[in-house]
Amino acid sequence: ELDQAPLFDVHLHYKWNQAEITSPRQALELLDEAGVEKAVVVGEPAELALELYRLAPQRIIAFYGPYRIGGEKLSWQSRRALVDEVRAGLRSGLYHGIGELHLIGGMALQWRRSEVFAALLELAREFNVPVMLHSEYSSIKPTRSICEEHPHNRLVLAHAGAVITPAQVEELLLACPNVVMDLAARDPWRYIEHPISDAAGRLLPEWRALILRHASRFMIGSDPVWPVDKGSSWDEADSGWSQLPKFVAFHRGWLSQLPPQVAEQIRWSNAERWLTPASPQPSE
Numbered sequence: 605e606l607d608q609a610p611l612f613d614v615h616l617h618y619k620w621n622q623a624e625i626t627s628p629r630q631a632l633e634l635l636d637e638a639g640v641e642k643a644v645v646v647g648e649p650a651e652l653a654l655e656l657y658r659l660a661p662q663r664i665i666a667f668y669g670p671y672r673i674g675g676e677k678l679s680w681q682s683r684r685a686l687v688d689e690v691r692a693g694l695r696s697g698l699y700h701g702i703g704e705l706h707l708i709g710g711m712a713l714q715w716r717r718s719e720v721f722a723a724l725l726e727l728a729r730e731f732n733v734p735v736m737l738h739s740e741y742s743s744i745k746p747t748r749s750i751c752e753e754h755p756h757n758r759l760v761l762a763h764a765g766a767v768i769t770p771a772q773v774e775e776l777l778l779a780c781p782n783v784v785m786d787l788a789a790r791d792p793w794r795y796i797e798h799p800i801s802d803a804a805g806r807l808l809p810e811w812r813a814l815i816l817r818h819a820s821r822f823m824i825g826s827d828p829v830w831p832v833d834k835g836s837s838w839d840e841a842d843s844g845w846s847q848l849p850k851f852v853a854f855h856r857g858w859l860s861q862l863p864p865q866v867a868e869q870i871r872w873s874n875a876e877r878w879l880t881p882a883s884p885q886p887s888e
Contacts, residue, residue: 609868610641611852612875615704615736615762615788615825618656619648619842620673622828626845628655634845635663638826638852642872644879646704646736649673650689654698665879667701667736668693670724677706681718690724694731700881702728703736704762712741715750725754734758734879736786740766744776751780758878759783763790764822767798770810777818784878788825791854793847805857812861819866823875824859826851 618631626634635643646669647653653666668690670680680686693699702724707715715721728735737759739747744765751759764773764785776783790800800811807815815822828844828851859867 608639609871611639611824611855612872612879613638613640613643613826613852614760614823614875614879615786615827616643616645616848617648617669617704617827617829617844618645618652619829620652621840622842622845623652623655624841625843628659631656631845632660632663634848638849640826640848640852642875644701644736644825644875650693650699657698665701665881666699667703668699670703670705678709678711680705681711681715681720684720686720687723687727690727694727694733699733701733701736701760701879703734703760704738705735707737707739707741707746712739712746715746725757728758729754729756733881734760736760736762738762738766742767744768744772747783748776748779751776751783755780755782757782760786760823760878762786762825763788763795763827764800766795769798770808770814774814774818777821783821784874785822786825787822787855788827789851791851793851794827801854801858805854807858807861815862815870816866819869820874822870823878824852824855824870826855 642663644665644667645653645656646667648669649672650669653669657664657666670686671677690702725735735757737747747761747765759782761783764787773785787800789795792799801807826848828848829842830844830847859871
């Protein structure tokens, strides 16, 4: 049964203001409750992800999170010390990805001006690890230019571009074989103006057709950040992990509407192929 099938969750955070109320052991118990058997975790600061990894090294894949504490989503691209920090993290063998890197504001269109971003992409190639990108720019132009100019990088586009349409998602997939889509937060509670399903949880026809055409290029994630209108406010803990079973249940609901072999790719094998440490350069 799909509602019991193991899942590979490719988009989790363990942040300083989540650790205040959710211990590493509690986080793993919530993964158990949701049926998540393998998970990508981004720490904020980066070393927080290792607290989960050390408890379950066969289960947790730590990505090196670029933010030390809230507020760096707009400044990471100019923080030169980040490059050495990421290099040391990858060299340690404890981290197997970089990101989530936010390309927001002017950074989306001016990414070439960031020496830090260029250096992180080079590190990802050197260590053969994926990079998770987050763009909320309504055009695919910035992301497409990145993937076309860096064809040897494995790129995970968080939230399938967040605010782009199915047609734009497909355009990006066709242009960039090195990009895979993570559908985290494309649920009724976060990107509510750009849903993949209707109010009853049924996949919208254009999304269903797109996913069936490119079944090898989609993955799921819970992105347990909550409440979303507060983000990383300094005065309130983030209770996102308590919402994780609900977020995962949403994905199970629409996956059940797909042919079983397609659902299996999206819930598990795509992520295993693209994100498992030391995996080869994927090809469609």
